[in-house]
Amino acid sequence: DPYSSDPKRHPVLHINSLKPFNAEPPPEILTDSYITPSAIFFKRNHLPVPQVDPASYKLHVDGLPGGSLTLSLEELKTQFPKHTITATLQCAGNRRSEMNKVKQVKGLNWGIAAISNATWSGAKLRDVLLAAGYRPDDAQWARHVQFEGLDKDVTGTTYGASIPLNKAISEEGDVLLAYEMNGEDIPADHGYPVRVVVPGTVGARNVKWLGKIIVSADESSSHWQQNDYKGFSPGTDWDTVDFKSAPAIQELPIQSAITTPSDGAMVNRSSEEVTVKGYAWSGGGREVVRVDVSVDGGKTWQVAELKSSEKGQELGPSPPPGRAWAWKLWELTAPLPAEAQELEIVCKAVDNSYNMQPDTVPPIWNLRGVLSNAWHRVKVKIRE
Ligand code: MTE
Ligand code: MO
Numbered sequence: 001d002p003y004s005s006d007p008k009r010h011p012v013l014h015i016n017s018l019k020p021f022n023a024e025p026p027p028e029i030l031t032d033s034y035i036t037p038s039a040i041f042f043k044r045n046h047l048p049v050p051q052v053d054p055a056s057y058k059l060h061v062d063g064l065p066g067g068s069l070t071l072s073l074e075e076l077k078t079q080f081p082k083h084t085i086t087a088t089l090q091c092a093g094n095r096r097s098e099m100n101k102v103k104q105v106k107g108l109n110w111g112i113a114a115i116s117n118a119t120w121s122g123a124k125l126r127d128v129l130l131a132a133g134y135r136p137d138d139a140q141w142a143r144h145v146q147f148e149g150l151d152k153d154v155t156g157t158t159y160g161a162s163i164p165l166n167k168a169i170s171e172e173g174d175v176l177l178a179y180e181m182n183g184e185d186i187p188a189d190h191g192y193p194v195r196v197v198v199p200g201t202v203g204a205r206n207v208k209w210l211g212k213i214i215v216s217a218d219e220s221s222s223h224w225q226q227n228d229y230k231g232f233s234p235g236t237d238w239d240t241v242d243f244k245s246a247p248a249i250q251e252l253p254i255q256s257a258i259t260t261p262s263d264g265a266m267v268n269r270s271s272e273e274v275t276v277k278g279y280a281w282s283g284g285g286r287e288v289v290r291v292d293v294s295v296d297g298g299k300t301w302q303v304a305e306l307k308s309s310e311k312g313q314e315l316g317p318s319p320p321p322g323r324a325w326a327w328k329l330w331e332l333t334a335p336l337p338a339e340a341q342e343l344e345i346v347c348k349a350v351d352n353s354y355n356m357q358p359d360t361v362p363p364i365w366n367l368r369g370v371l372s373n374a375w376h377r378v379k380v381k382i383r384e
Contacts (some may be wrong), residue, residue: 002048002154007188010039016108020045021189023262024113027259031277031329034307036116037087038182043189044091044114046159046224047151050209054193058110059177063142063215066133077179079131079308080123087199087325088281089206090115092229092249095257095376096369101363106238112376115279117327120197122178125168125213133292134215139165146214147196147207160222161205163198165215165248172285172323174199177210199325200285202249204229219248234365238262241367249370252283254357256291256330256349266383267336267343268347274343275333276304282351287324290350293332297344298359298375304330304347323354341382348375 003019013023025040054073061069071079092226094114099105125145167173176197180187186192191208198205204224210262219225230246258278261267267274274295280288291304307329325333330347337343348357358364361374 004191005051006049009043009217011044012040012070012187013114014111015279016110020047023050024111025313027111027113027262029362030113030116031279034117034156034182034302034329035182036118036332038118038187038190040185040221041116041118041190042089042091042114044191044203045151049188050152052150052193052209055116057166059210060212061128061132061192062212064133065258066135066138067215069128069132071128073179076123076128076177076194080127082121082176083124083176083196084119084121085176086117086119087174087197088115088117088327090252090255090281091203092252092370093372095372098361098374099365099369099372102365105365107175107366107369112259114203114253115281115327116279118182120176120178121180121183122176122194125175125177125196125220126171126173128177128213129169129215133205134169136226138215139169141217142215144216144219146216147205147210148212149207150209150211150358158211159207160220160223161207161225162216162220163201163205164198167198167201167250172320174300174325199323200242200251200283202229202252202283203376205250209279228368229370230368231371232368234363234367236367238367253354253371253373254286254288254349254351255373256280256347258345258347258378261345261378261380263378264381265378266381267309269336269384271336273333274345276345276347277329277331278347278376279327279329280306280349281327282324282349282355285322285324286351286353286355288328288349289352291330292348292350293334294346295334295343296337296340297377298346302332304332306330321352336382343380343382344377346375346377
């Protein structure tokens with residue numbers, strides 16, 4: 001069993017698949033803390049977790065005419081400045097289960113918690129590329145930076161992905177070769193000893209157990225770059241789909257969801273009000289500027305209070321424009337409508353480009369069930 005050396009996991013996680021291990025935290029717990037504890041951070045593995053010996057670990061950088069570079073873990077840690085960012089990771093398949101309710105899609109049936117927020121520390125990819133001999137002239141031919149994981153399938157094929165060169169090399173891109181998560185060595189499930197953190201970009205490009213970096217004119221040729229993680233029209237089915245016709249997902253669209261109350265929960269009439277909590281995040285470093293909440297199915301709306309720090313109440317300083325990598329948690333307490341026996345609670349977020357979420361799932365349904373970001377709705381019963 002290639003999975004027999006997989007690490008121990010926290011029992012509270014909701015498991016979507018055991019081998020490979022895919023799991024998400026219960027939504028109510030997810031928004032208990034601004035920084036998601038690593039133990040309950042969602043886990044998305046395509047393959048067995050590789051066991052990497054930190055003493056013999058080597059990171060290879062290839063593809064540059066200026067030469068190649070091989071770094072030990074120690075060299076990565078000591079030869080480059082250490083940077084720390086707080087960044088949210090979201091799987092392209094987060095909230096896929098809502099698409100499944102419209103019409104069956106292919107993929108893990110994620111709920112609303114295939115998203116988590118952590119602090120990440122490591123070397124900047126930019127600094128390592130420059131040390132490997134990257135020169136501004138290379139932008140003439142190079143377009144992508146490819147990443148290869150050390151996790152392999154039975155045929156020896158490794159997990160791989162790529163990002164645009166300009167994201168990788170930009171000072172403002174903040175792409176890290178991270179060796180710490182939440183102030184500790186990255187746990188086995190999250191890429192020990194080194195993973196790429198591409199803030200603002202879909203989870204799939206944040207390659208774990210990083211073995212190799214290749215600067216290239218081409219995207220990664222991996223299955224996950226070419227034939228997966230792409231969006232299509234609701235009218236496209238498995239007989240007509242042409243994966244070459246759509247771009248690989250990189251930045252993700254605006255997203256928000258309600259973590260409490262949960263769907264089907266009861267609220268007592270005597271409590272007179274209901275407190276609604278959730279998360280909101282947008283890709284590409286776009287900052288969430290507002291979350292609207294309705295307790296009457298979207299007829300009337302109230303603006304939720306945004307929180308972007310551990311202490312909760314106060315909003316931290318705004319990140320530099322275009323570098324809002326972390327989610328915002330939000331909260332709203334609303335009076336219970338007098339007549340209603342049931343509430344339909346709805347949320348929708350707005351980012352600083354005024355991107356908003358679509359109101360329903362059918363117009364964004366796609367056969368792979370990715371990019372599921374319609375208004376999130378939960379129904380709650382009022383107990384008289
Ligand atoms: N990297 C490797 N090497 N192997 C993988 O299976 N899964 C990707 C990405 N990086 C994956 C990987 C996907 S699809 C996602 S959503 C994120 O890792 C999940 O990161 P996490 O498990 O730390 O939450
Ligand atoms: Mo993912």
